Amino acid sequence: MKTCLVLLAALGASGCYDRASYVYGEPMEDLTLQVHDVTMGVHPSTTVLDDPNNPFVDSTPGTETKWLIQANAGPVASFYAWATLLARGPYGEAQYYVGLNLLGVYQNGLASQEDLPVVREMAIQAYQSVLDNFPDAVTYDATGTIPYELVTPAYKAIVEMGGTVTGGWVLVRTSSGADKAVRP
Numbered sequence: 001m002k003t004c005l006v007l008l009a010a011l012g013a014s015g016c017y018d019r020a021s022y023v024y025g026e027p028m029e030d031l032t033l034q035v036h037d038v039t040m041g042v043h044p045s046t047t048v049l050d051d052p053n054n055p056f057v058d059s060t061p062g063t064e065t066k067w068l069i070q071a072n073a074g075p076v077a078s079f080y081a082w083a084t085l086l087a088r089g090p091y092g093e094a095q096y097y098v099g100l101n102l103l104g105v106y107q108n109g110l111a112s113q114e115d116l117p118v119v120r121e122m123a124i125q126a127y128q129s130v131l132d133n134f135p136d137a138v139t140y141d142a143t144g145t146i147p148y149e150l151v152t153p154a155y156k157a158i159v160e161m162g163g164t165v166t167g168g169w170v171l172v173r174t175s176s177g178a179d180k181a182v183r184p
Contacts, residue, residue: 004056028055033111035118041083041098042125043090045134048083056084070097075104076079092130092137099126099157106161124163129170130154135183155181 034053038150039045048054061069061081081102086094102123105111111119123136130150138147151169156179158165169183 028069028077029072031074031110033076033105033115033119035111035115035122038118038122039125041079041086041102041122043086043095043129046087048080049087051080054080056080056086060084060088070101074110075101075108076110079105088181089131090099092134092150093139095126095130095134096137096139096154099123099130099154102126103157103161120161124161126159127154127157128163128166131165131181131183132167152179152181 006163031053036051036053037047039046040048040051049057052055055077061084070078073081075121079098082094082097082101085091085097103120104114106119106123109116116168131154135151137150140147152171155169155171157167159171165181167183169181171179171181174180
């Protein structure tokens with residue numbers, strides 16, 4: 001047992017695996033969101049780190065783990081994973097996925113009825129934060145090699161949710177016929 005602990009400590013120090021202190025005896029896809037603070041998950045707020053329901057407070061998801069959570073754990077756990085990443089080291093991809101997962105919480109009714117309108121507004125604010133704070137943000141396709149920008153899907157999500165895009169952003173049609181969000 002002692003040898004095993006030394007090996008695990010060495011592996012953890014070398015970065016060979018993602019630390020997983022968020023392992024539970026129950027599935028994470030069954031979580032519901034309880035709004036602790038209306039700014040959590042929207043840069044520059046770090047209040048998600050104070051949320052007693054955040055399963056990732058003590059162990060931030062790693063590079064591969066965040067995608068496993070996104071693919072398998074449901075919108076609430078995915079929200080907490082991305083919001084924790086955003087709070088600890090802000091970047092646009094994390095902000096975008098916070099918005100995406102808040103939208104999933106809203107669409108799937110994964111919060112109390114009285115919190116659902118708040119969650120919708122939080123999602124709109126998360127997407128607006130992509131536009132305001134991370135206009136050059138990208139994410140990658142499933143191969144991890146082809147980047148695509150996130151301002152256009154963030155812009156469209158705000159509009160589809162009935163929100164109003166602020167900051168001078170407009171949607172234009174490119175010469176190839178694709179929509180693109182720009183700030184003139």
